Structures are given as structure tokens and as C-alpha cells.
Amino acid sequence: MTGRSEDGPPTGRWHDGSPPEQSTAQPSLLEEVLTARKDQGHKLLVPYLTGGMDDQWPLALEAVAAAGADAVEIGMPFSDPMIDGQTIQEASRRALDRATTPEGVLAEMGRSRVGIPTVVMTYYNLVFRAGHHRMAANMAASGVSGAIIPDLPLEELDPWSEAATPSGVATVLLVAPSTPEERMEAVCRRSRGFVYAVGRMGVTGEQAELAHTAQEVAARALRFSDIPVCVGVGVSTAEQAVAVCEVADGVVVGSALVRRLLDGGGPEAAAEFVSQLRRALDRG
Amino acid sequence: MTPTELMGDPGPGGCFGRFGGRFVPEALVAACVDLEQAFRAAWSDPAFRIELDRLLRHYGGRPTPVSRCPRLSEEIGVEVLLKREDLTHTGSHKLNNVVGQGLLARRMGKSRLIAETGAGQHGVATATAAALFDMECVVYMGEVDIGRQELNVFRMELLGAEVRPVASGSRTLKDAVNEALRDWVGSVVDTHYCLGSVMGPHPYPWMVREFQRVIGEEAREQCRELLGGGDPALVVACAGGGSNAAGIFAGFADDTAAALVAVEAAGGAALTGGLPGVLHGMRSALLQDEVGQILEAESISAGLDYPGIGPEHAHLADIGRARYHSATDQQVLDAFQVLARTEGIIPALESAHAIAWVLANAGTDELPLGSTVLVNLSGRGDKDVAQVRDLLRP
Numbered sequence: 320m321t322g323r324s325e326d327g328p329p330t331g332r333w334h335d336g337s338p339p340e341q342s343t344a345q346p347s348l349l350e351e352v353l354t355a356r357k358d359q360g361h362k363l364l365v366p367y368l369t370g371g372m373d374d375q376w377p378l379a380l381e382a383v384a385a386a387g388a389d390a391v392e393i394g395m396p397f398s399d400p401m402i403d404g405q406t407i408q409e410a411s412r413r414a415l416d417r418a419t420t421p422e423g424v425l426a427e428m429g430r431s432r433v434g435i436p437t438v439v440m441t442y443y444n445l446v447f448r449a450g451h452h453r454m455a456a457n458m459a460a461s462g463v464s465g466a467i468i469p470d471l472p473l474e475e476l477d478p479w480s481e482a483a484t485p486s487g488v489a490t491v492l493l494v495a496p497s498t499p500e501e502r503m504e505a506v507c508r509r510s511r512g513f514v515y516a517v518g519r520m521g522v523t524g525e526q527a528e529l530a531h532t533a534q535e536v537a538a539r540a541l542r543f544s545d546i547p548v549c550v551g552v553g554v555s556t557a558e559q560a561v562a563v564c565e566v567a568d569g570v571v572v573g574s575a576l577v578r579r580l581l582d583g584g585g586p587e588a589a590a591e592f593v594s595q596l597r598r599a600l601d602r603g
Numbered sequence: 604m605t606p607t608e609l610m611g612d613p614g615p616g617g618c619f620g621r622f623g624g625r626f627v628p629e630a631l632v633a634a635c636v637d638l639e640q641a642f643r644a645a646w647s648d649p650a651f652r653i654e655l656d657r658l659l660r661h662y663g664g665r666p667t668p669v670s671r672c673p674r675l676s677e678e679i680g681v682e683v684l685l686k687r688e689d690l691t692h693t694g695s696h697k698l699n700n701v702v703g704q705g706l707l708a709r710r711m712g713k714s715r716l717i718a719e720t721g722a723g724q725h726g727v728a729t730a731t732a733a734a735l736f737d738m739e740c741v742v743y744m745g746e747v748d749i750g751r752q753e754l755n756v757f758r759m760e761l762l763g764a765e766v767r768p769v770a771s772g773s774r775t776l777k778d779a780v781n782e783a784l785r786d787w788v789g790s791v792v793d794t795h796y797c798l799g800s801v802m803g804p805h806p807y808p809w810m811v812r813e814f815q816r817v818i819g820e821e822a823r824e825q826c827r828e829l830l831g832g833g834d835p836a837l838v839v840a841c842a843g844g845g846s847n848a849a850g851i852f853a854g855f856a857d858d859t860a861a862a863l864v865a866v867e868a869a870g871g872a873a874l875t876g877g878l879p880g881v882l883h884g885m886r887s888a889l890l891q892d893e894v895g896q897i898l899e900a901e902s903i904s905a906g907l908d909y910p911g912i913g914p915e916h917a918h919l920a921d922i923g924r925a926r927y928h929s930a931t932d933q934q935v936l937d938a939f940q941v942l943a944r945t946e947g948i949i950p951a952l953e954s955a956h957a958i959a960w961v962l963a964n965a966g967t968d969e970l971p972l973g974s975t976v977l978v979n980l981s982g983r984g985d986k987d988v989a990q991v992r993d994l995l996r997p
Contacts, residue, residue, distance in 0.1 A: 398896040448895030495630035521789035
């Protein structure tokens with residue numbers, strides 16, 4: 320091999336199954352804003368779109384932010400998006416065909432006038448390759464206040480969170496319907512910003528019906544979480560968002576939005592969909 | 604990990620030095636933990652070991668012999684011994700792993716096996732195990748590989764498996780792994796993911812190596828018999844993910860002085876040309892660009908067309924216990940023909956990488972004249988004959 324990432328590979332210091340207690344880090348902008356919105360009685364709406372998927376994506380980002388989102392999640396395109404279904408795979412492929420890079424996505428986010436917290440979703444290899452400190456610093460410099468790294472589980476988290484937390488980047492952790500009770504507690508206690516409850520056992524993608532697991536996993540996470548719990552994966556429509564929010568604090572909506580962009584709807588269609596979700600959630 | 608024991612138990616974190624681990628989405632963590640616990644229990648259960656041994660003997664055809672190669676040895680001035688995994692049922696070492704995982708899946712109460720395949724050998728082996736254990740079977744295979752291994756597709760279908768073409772990414776092995784993982788996220792309740800190599804999240808790299816360890820343990824005893832108590836100076840195997848190499852190395856790494864050499868495809872050489880990274884649940888050596896996008900491997904042999912290698916290999920390279928080299932497609936084609944002509948054995952194109960390295964290095968400091976080398980002949984070449992004919996007689 321000819322090299323390694325700048326701050327060296329993480330060594331995985333603890334593998335005895337007991338995560339260290341969360342240090343008393345200051346809450347990030349993401350957590351402050353979402354918690355405040357929740358405390359005011361709002362349901363949280365976090366739309367997702369893939370960075371670089373077309374030449375209008377920065378406009379789409381600003382448009383969904385203005386249409387009533389509480390935070391917005393931007394995906395870094397990765398060559399092997401193994402937890403994503405066909406819609407986000409296609410968006411990732413288009414983004415990579417446009418020679419999109421992680422630094423390019425962050426630079427564009429830094430230039431955008433969003434006005435709400437931004438969260439980056441990225442597969443871990445892009446972070447590992449850049450180096451934890453460099454990626455955390457780049458995110459912070461672009462105003463990003465949260466990170467979701469779906470293939471970085473609790474046991475492997477330390478090297479990243481030690482770089483991210485002091486930079487003001489909250490690491491949002493995921494819980495799934497398959498997460499056992501004890502682990503659910505450990506993940507919820509360690510998560511920052513919000514807890515991302517995966518609504519169904521499966522990859523991202525639109526579903527005709529809301530899985531019965533969506534409310535169940537939210538309810539289980541809420542027992543252990545003192546920060547907001549948002550459900551994503553398989554939440555595709557306003558009706559489904561409202562149903563999930565009978566239990567959850569909010570929703571992440573990805574594929575349904577990305578499909579509208581893939582279909583050429585542009586920032587207008589994206590904004591229209593997000594305001595539709597907003598109105599439905601506000602009506603309850 | 605016990606620091607003194609090479610190729611031992613990697614412990615609950617699944618770490619091989621700075622490599623390994625379990626980098627999976629939360630939805631799969633519980634399944635990996637369950638699998639690790641089930642494997643740990645089964646592997647220390649004499650009844651499981653006896654049943655596995657019985658199946659490998661009476662169904663799989665083990666033990667496979669170690670053959671001398673008198674004509675080839677004469678030609679190159681080096682004593683070549685072949686561990687004959689090509690004689691295993693289904694034609695490659697892959698059966699050792701799938702019989703083990705199939706038994707384990709049955710013990711865990713799973714009714715469905717899924718697998719990825721490149722050349723089709725692991726897919727055929729998994730379909731075979733599914734038939735043997737009366738389980739449903741779905742095999743993910745890249746469209747490119749389906750094109751070049753049509754017969755293996757039909758073979759899997761004959762065995763009752765469904766082959767699902769994968770059209771994403773490079774449409775080869777790495778994309779088949781992505782698709783199998785995507786299936787598993789949604790099917791984990793009743794499905795076992797029968798991963799084909801010493802890669803992926805913990806416990807796979809360890810578990811698959813243990814199921815392949817039988818190659819090395821047999822070979823060490825067989826070599827001692829043939830060599831009057833001695834060990835070969837070198838043990839050579841091809842490596843894509845690296846399961847046949849791990850299996851044979853496991854018999855020699857800890858308590859012999861044999862040098863260990865793995866041969867990657869020149870177009871898919873994760874250890875000789877890659878960088879540390881995280882893919883498919885493991886931290887290992889990967890072919891990737893400067894920002895971490897995974898690159899597409901390119902090789903004449905579909906089974907080695909993978910941009911990564913198992914984490915334990917990355918560790919063995921790190922500590923210098925094994926060395927990693929590569930062979931070009933042309934060297935491989937030559938070796939394929941040389942072994943056929945001199946010994947009457949047509950090797951799999953994958954295994955021909957190991958032969959190619961021996962041919963290229965016989966008489967050098969790596970492999971001095973008069974030394975003895977054990978080559979793992981991981982599979983037979985029947986599946987490759989049509990492809991090689993097209994390459995030699997275009």
C-alpha cells in the first residue's frame with residue numbers, strides 16, 4: 320500500500336460492547352434549532368437531496384429550505400451506496416458522472432443561503448479517506464452542523480466524533496427496527512442533533528404503505544432519547560409523514576423528493592413538495 | 604486478539620491489527636452479532652464439527668490430495684506441489700465455506716440463502732448448499748459477469764437458485780456484494796447472507812477463514828508426508844477477496860517457516876496498488892481514487908475482479924508475514940496453458956495467477972532453483988475454457 324489517511328486509521332479502542340459516556344459537549348446548532356422547534360410544538364421536517372445530482376441542486380437546496388424545512392440533509396455521492404435504493408443510487412451516479420467531489424458539495428453548501436441547519440449524509444470511506452479532522456473542519460467551514468454516516472456504527476464512532484464534536488458538527492446516529500433494547504439506549508444517548516430512526520428494514524426508497532415498524536421504532540427510541548427522534552427510510556408522502564408524526568418528533572424525506580428532481584421538476588417541484596409536507600404536518 | 608497467535612480469533616471487534624471491524628448500517632448490526640454468536644457456539648460444538656467433517660468427506664470429496672508436478676518441476680527447476688481444491692465437489696474450494704455456512708444457517712433457523720458471485724463459483728457452491736439443505740437461494744451476479752460466465756448461470760438455475768442480474772455500478776462482483784447487502788437489510792429475519800470470501804463485516808473474514816482452514820491443515824500434513832517431515836519453502840495462492848489464500852495460509856502461518864505469497868490480478872491488486880479504506884463492512888486495502896470513490900477492478904478472471912481484499916490479508920501484509928504480488932492477464936493465460944500441457948490439469952483462471960507467479964519467479968531470489976513450493980490450485984478451469992478459446996483463437 321502506498322499511503323494512509325492523514326490522521327491515521329482509527330484503532331477501535333473499545334470493543335467490549337460498552338460505549339463510553341457522552342462527554343459534556345456543547346449542543347450543535349442542529350440540536351439547538353430542532354429542539355427549540357420541537358419544544359414550540361412543531362413537527363420536524365428534514366428533506367434530503369443528493370449533492371451534485373444536477374446543475375440546479377444548490378437552488379433546490381435553497382428552495383426546500385425556504386419552503387418550510389427545519390433542517391436539510393445533503394448526501395455526498397458515493398460510488399457504492401449500499402444502504403440506498405434505486406432512486407438515490409441513480410442520483411449518486413448522476414452526481415459522480417458530473418465529477419462531483421465531497422469538497423465541491425461542501426463548497427456549494429457554504430455558498431448557499433439556506434438559513435436553517437444543514438446536515439451531511441456520507442458513507443464512511445469518504446470521511447476516512449479525507450481524514451477525520453480535515454472532513455470535520457471542511458464541514459464546519461461550510462456551515463454544516465450535523466453528519467449522518469450510516470455505515471459507521473456506534474462501536475467505530477470515536478475517532479470521528481472526537482474530530483466532529485469540537486468542530487460543532489453533531490453526529491446523528493441511527494436506530495433500526497432490529498436494534499435490541501440495550502443498544503437502542505446506548506445509541507440514543509450517544510446521538511446528537513437528533514436520533515434518526517430507520518422506519519423499515521430495508522434500503523431507502525419510496526413505499527406505497529408506511530411500514531408498521533415506523534411508529535414502533537420511533538416509540539422505542541423516544542423512551543431513551545432526550546433529543547428529537549425523526550423517522551426516515553420509507554416515508555414518501557404527506558399522509559405517511561403525518562402518520563409517523565403521531566409518534567415521532569419529525570420525518571426525513573429523501574427518495575420521494577429526489578425522484579421529483581430526477582424527473583426534471585427542478586427547484587420549484589422540490590419546493591412545492593416540501594411545502595405540501597409542511598402544511599400537512601402543521602395541520603397534524 | 605491474542606497477539607502471539609497468527610490467524611487466530613480476532614475477538615469481538617473483529618480486528619486484524621488496524622484492519623477489519625464491522626462497518627455496517629445499524630439495521631444489520633444485530634444480524635452480524637447474532638451470526639458471530641452462532642458461529643462461536645457452533646465452532647466449539649463437537650457435534651457441529653463432526654457433521655461438517657462428515658459432509659466435507661462424503662459429499663464434498665475431502666480430503667483433496669497434494670499432487671507432485673514432475674514435468675513442470677523439471678521444466679522450471681523448482682519442486683511444485685499442488686493442493687488440489689479443483690477436485691472438490693463443484694470444482695473449487697468455495698464448497699468448504701458454503702457447507703459450513705449452510706449448516707450454520709440451518710442451525711440458526713434460516714430458510715433462505717443469498718450470495719454474491721463473480722466468476723460464478725461461489726454462486727454455484729451456494730446453490731449447491733441450498734439444494735443440499737433444502738433452502739431457498741438467490742444469487743446476485745453482475746451483468747458483465749453473467750455475460751462471461753453463462754454456463755455457471757445455467758448451472759445455478761439447474762440447482763434451483765434464482766440468479767438476479769445486477770445492473771448498477773461496474774456490474775461486477777463489488778456491485779453484486781452491494782446488492783446482496785441491500786437484500787439482506789430487508790430480509791434478515793429469515794435469510795442468511797452466505798458471503799463468499801474472507802471479507803465483509805465481522806464475523807465473516809474470520810468465519811470464512813475458519814471454514815477454509817481445512818485446506819491448510821490437510822496440506823501441511825500431506826506436505827510433511829511427501830517431504831519427509833519438512834515444510835515447503837513457499838506457499839502460494841491467488842487472492843481476490845482472498846479465501847483460498849487465507850485457508851491455506853492458516854495451516855502454515857503460525858508454526859512453520861514457510862514464506863506465504865498471495866497473487867492478485869494486476870488489474871485488481873488491492874494490496875499492491877490500493878489504499879486503506881472502508882467498504883462492504885470492513886476496513887481493508889481498497890482500490891480507490893484520492894477522495895475515496897471505489898475504483899473498478901479489471902481482470903481476465905471474474906473471480907478476482909474485486910477492488911478490495913480481506914482485512915486479514917491487509918494485516919498479514921502489514922506485519923510482513925505474507926507478501927502480495929500480482930500477475931498480468933497475459934502471464935495468466937500462459938500459465939493456464941503450461942499447467943494443462945505439462946501436468947494434464949486445466950486450472951481456473953483465478954488459480955492460474957498463482958501458477959503464473961511461480962513460473963515468473965522460478966530461479967530468482969524469491970524462489971531459488973531446487974526449492975519446494977506448494978501452490979493452492981483453488982479451482983478447475985472448465986468454466987473458463989470457452990473464454991480462453993475465444994482469447995487464444997479470436
